[in-house]
Amino acid sequence: MLSLEVTSNRFLTSDVVQMELTSEQDLGRGSVGKFIHIDVGRTLRRPISICEVDGHSLTIVYRIEGTGTAWLSERQSGEVLNALGPLGSGYPIMKSGKALLVGGGIGIPPLLQTAKELASNGVQVTTILGFRSEPFLVEEFATYSDVHVVTEDGSHGTKGFVTDVMDAFTYDTFYSCGPRAMLQAVKQRATSPGYLSLEERMGCGVGACLACVCDKADGTYAKVCTDGPVFESEEVVL
Amino acid sequence: MLSLEVTSNRFLTSDVVQMELTSEQDLGRGSVGKFIHIDVGRTLRRPISICEVDGHSLTIVYRIEGTGTAWLSERQSGEVLNALGPLGSGYPIMKSGKALLVGGGIGIPPLLQTAKELASNGVQVTTILGFRSEPFLVEEFATYSDVHVVTEDGSHGTKGFVTDVMDAFTYDTFYSCGPRAMLQAVKQRATSPGYLSLEERMGCGVGACLACVCDKADGTYAKVCTDGPVFESEEVVL
Amino acid sequence: MTNMHVSLPGLELKNPIMPASGCFGFGREYAQFYDLSKLGAIMVKAVTPEMRRGNATPRVAETESGMLNAIGLQNPGLEAVMEHELPFLADYDVPIIANVAGKTPEDYVEVAAKISQAPNVHALELNVSCPNVKEGGIQFGSDQEQLAMLTRAVKEVSEVPVYVKLSPNVTDIVGMAQAAEHAGADGLTMINTLIGMQLDRRTGKPLLANGRGGLSGPAIKPVAIRMVYDVSQAVSIPVIGMGGVSTAEDALDFMYAGASAVAVGTANFTNPMACMDIIHGLETFIHTENIDIGDIVGRSYRACETLSSR
């Protein structure tokens, strides 16, 4: 179990919040695409992806959806959170070549550490970020990659969906995270296999309760919390 | 409904806490023996007696018993509590003569405003305060009355129960608040009729749910939250 | 003005919100907090033929997200209610639903016959589900034949429509609902409390003097929602839903699940303005969505074209 001290908690948009945390434990840098399961004082913990991680510092970015995330947004610096993690299995990081990152809405945060690790391996990274309207984390992605912003309402970047701009790029593999409908469209549009990060409602978060299963292409099933959240795009049925 | 801002919250003993509050509304000085019904973020509100009140300022003194009072003890200055009240019917204040106040444990706080009001009417006030071990509010009572401390373990004042020292005093009426067994003993021992303040588990606190009834001597029943908590000693069956 | 009007047998409601029986006395106390005429209706405390003293105290205990009560149907008796309580409520423009209880069918019939004649009593609610009394109450609410017999007997004498209040402490809630419907009930109200118990940590003994009590509040809402969902699809009489409602969203959930109107119990204790806050919340919703309140009833199991899936 992790004890995480809040060091900052600030709004990136009207409902997206970035929280910086310090861990007693050294988390290394390897938790790309994994998540932490946070105690928010209710029956069930809340799964939130790791956005950035480096040794003792950790960043998460979350959208206020309901009671748990609202509670998170009210935490003050100095308060200590209890979390499980890093949990799950994350994105494998290529050693060379070209990568396309495709993130939608609150699926964007886990791709930041991915971009960072890929860039540090010398991989050439292109990022497509899709928002309903208000963008966030764009500058951070620009540090490691060539960024293309797409908004549904056209208020920033290209108007439309992430898949509308995907064809403009070439890549050896892709990394994607976002709403299920987006993942389906991305998988279909992609010119290569890649990695998808899935969301599912969770109980335990550690593989014991079978709340979070998804179907695999081979007819068996997988648990999003331990076998995922990241899967090879051909491995799962969306 | 009252909005009460916490101005201080400090421990008087290891588990008795004094909270000072500021009310937007002028509460006057007349709420002697009444209570407020405080929202502690749970299903039921918690009834706590008014210890002192003067216009916009209010003091309560409570013992940490469970979740609600523990929550209260964690409130910081500046936080705002939601309460109903002042509720109930309190102690009628004599205009002259001699009064005996007998308080036990957490029944002591509501007698402080009583002592103050009696003293300001020129009534001669004697107070017997009974504690298990650690006394509190003794100096405050000493401002308005002649105080006698009794502790069960003999660590302060006389060793024993409040009733052990009652016979030493003469009085026209008495005012008592404390555990039911103490009230029974006080009523029996007293040389005059007087007033008793009762405790009962409450639902609504305003007389609607009938959670808090007690038997009256005339065979009917009364509601502690509205007909009480203060009753004439001959009026109720303990 | 948004239209929140709901028509039910015997009841023309300004809005679908009403305090639940036993949580609002006979209205006097909450009249200090707001104008009772703003309520859709009032479900008053259970009335028995004779005055009842109820159970010994403690009568309430708090549980996680809920509470237990074992009041034991304390009430001043039919005559006092008719003479003192109902006339007080007649000063307000609000229909009263009288909660009828008793030990025997004759008790129910006696109360129903008389109280249904009070000018402001527009419906009866048969309390066949009180878990806190030794005789009467729950046995009528857990046996289909006894429930049907009692419903028929009361229907025969009542001057106003009769709603049967269902107990959740049964294996087959749909069967109970259908038994009531076939026996002539004009509507159903549900759910009453679940039977529960809390122990005193110090003594290990039951905390309530009565031992068992009725569990209410947000804790029971999922149980209530599923019962309203199942029952409302299985009968053709209206359902007034309740169990853990404390916000407008909760009230909407009950209407989506198939309730035509919604009662608020325990939440009155947490927040005496609960009914008003819920009515205002519903008004805002109805206004924003620009729909009729009736359109959303049963949305959980039928298409609801006027409403966007926001």
Place this chain on the structure above:
Amino acid sequence: MTNMHVSLPGLELKNPIMPASGCFGFGREYAQFYDLSKLGAIMVKAVTPEMRRGNATPRVAETESGMLNAIGLQNPGLEAVMEHELPFLADYDVPIIANVAGKTPEDYVEVAAKISQAPNVHALELNVSCPNVKEGGIQFGSDQEQLAMLTRAVKEVSEVPVYVKLSPNVTDIVGMAQAAEHAGADGLTMINTLIGMQLDRRTGKPLLANGRGGLSGPAIKPVAIRMVYDVSQAVSIPVIGMGGVSTAEDALDFMYAGASAVAVGTANFTNPMACMDIIHGLETFIHTENIDIGDIVGRSYRACETLSSR
């Protein structure tokens, strides 16, 4: 060392605490958090003859002080459990209680006959109360005759004592318990989940893909306590209590109410160390009070001389 030992049919427990079925898989996952040998026992996930895929997702929802689940008895099937899961658990010094489920009595008999032969399976728990599957499960748990029939059939083939897991969704829990006892059950485990439902605020439709789900967690504790209290006084076989236990105090409440041992379900999700924390809390209590753990069982309804009313 304080003595927390509890003897029950088939089970010699180091302490009375065990994870509840379905909330702990087959132990693998929680083995990362602590040594499974410290547990009193482990109730493993329901096993059916064939592999089961369970229900569509979402399968869980949070409620006030509780949660709903509709996993639908997903499990790898009898053979895989015998080959892969039970041997893993054999590395720990902890008795296993196998949770047996099926669609037909034949299913139960098949699983019981085989799984009761596994060396570390010391007792069976008949899951006749799963609210989340279309066939089997709850019908056996809501009808006294079917329950008795099934219990007898399983008793005939089982090599180890058989505990029957009671559903709280019945009118007469004591009747169900007595039916199981008369049919030869060696013990009872209770309670399984209450049937509940939550709606999705945006669509108005049930949030769980299965519609209904089973309500567990602190919200249901008062219901569980009263059922354990009533049942434990009406039967002479032991009861393993559960429903909303998350602290040592909760576990004590169940023992006071008449449970000989206590299972912990939902609390494992909130706090993976829940079972350990509860065991340590109990140890402290037993040590401070200087009593035998067995002395407090039933304290709510019988004198308990060794214990002070603190």
